[in-house]
Amino acid sequence: MATLVRPEPSFEEVAEIRRYWDANYERFLREYPEQFVAVKDGQVVAHDPDLTALFHKLQDLKLDPRTDVAIEFISAEADTLIL
Amino acid sequence: VITGFFDPARGPHPYLTTAVSIPLVTGPQWASVTFMVDTGAAHTCIHPLDAIRSLGLQPAQLADPEGWPKTIQGRGVGGGVNYFEIPASYGLVNDDGSVEVIEGHVWIGQLTPGTQRMPSLIGWNLLRHFDLRIHGGRPSITLERI
Numbered sequence: 173m174a175t176l177v178r179p180e181p182s183f184e185e186v187a188e189i190r191r192y193w194d195a196n197y198e199r200f201l202r203e204y205p206e207q208f209v210a211v212k213d214g215q216v217v218a219h220d221p222d223l224t225a226l227f228h229k230l231q232d233l234k235l236d237p238r239t240d241v242a243i244e245f246i247s248a249e250a251d252t253l254i255l
Numbered sequence: 256v257i258t259g260f261f262d263p264a265r266g267p268h269p270y271l272t273t274a275v276s277i278p279l280v281t282g283p284q285w286a287s288v289t290f291m292v293d294t295g296a297a298h299t300c301i302h303p304l305d306a307i308r309s310l311g312l313q314p315a316q317l318a319d320p321e322g323w324p325k326t327i328q329g330r331g332v333g334g335g336v337n338y339f340e341i342p343a344s345y346g347l348v349n350d351d352g353s354v355e356v357i358e359g360h361v362w363i364g365q366l367t368p369g370t371q372r373m374p375s376l377i378g379w380n381l382l383r384h385f386d387l388r389i390h391g392g393r394p395s396i397t398l399e400r401i
Contacts, residue, residue, distance in 0.1 A: 177346035179274035
């Protein structure tokens with residue numbers, strides 16, 4: 173089925189963001205372990221172990237979590253996840 | 256064929272990026288959400304991190320069941336979680352660019368200390384529409400519409 177679906181961000185942009193996190197993950201793991209990290213233009217603009225606190229820090233900076241930054245949770249425990 | 260990916264930095268699990276449209280949240284727009292493929296999940300769910308960074312929801316909205324049309328108690332190996340069930344459309348993109356659109360619902364996880372870092376999950380309400388193939392050796396994951 174061919175349907176016009178143009179998500180924001182695009183899948184290509186999502187893949188680019190993922191490559192950025194992968195390339196920098198070890199460094200972030202050393203500097204911000206078990207924290208949410210928000211990056212804008214390659215620079216960390218906010219970090220916090222609590223997602224709500226990070227959201228409010230971004231609000232104070234007048235940054236939209238959806239469109240202005242990339243956010244990831246940095247953890248050494250990803251391979252212990254049991255759902 | 257829809258191709259997912261493995262990402263060693265995030266653990267050994269398979270992932271799939273999907274377009275999601277949730278009229279009550281995103282209006283007519285589609286958002287990209289990367290889901291962990293979870294054959295143990297009965298239903299597809301978006302947890303708070305993706306709800307905030309991909310859908311634009313606010314923590315206060317995600318913490319409060321008031322304002323959501325329906326709340327469901329989900330059960331997992333880690334315990335119970337409240338989910339807000341709302342209508343959603345999913346757009347899964349084949350490698351040739353064509354799109355498989357599936358109408359249904361999504362469960363949005365209530366924001367708690369325990370859910371804030373959980374990945375979003377593709378569950379059986381979507382997976383049942385596909386021939387799912389996972390090759391652990393390469394590793395690779397593909398879905399083909401049945």
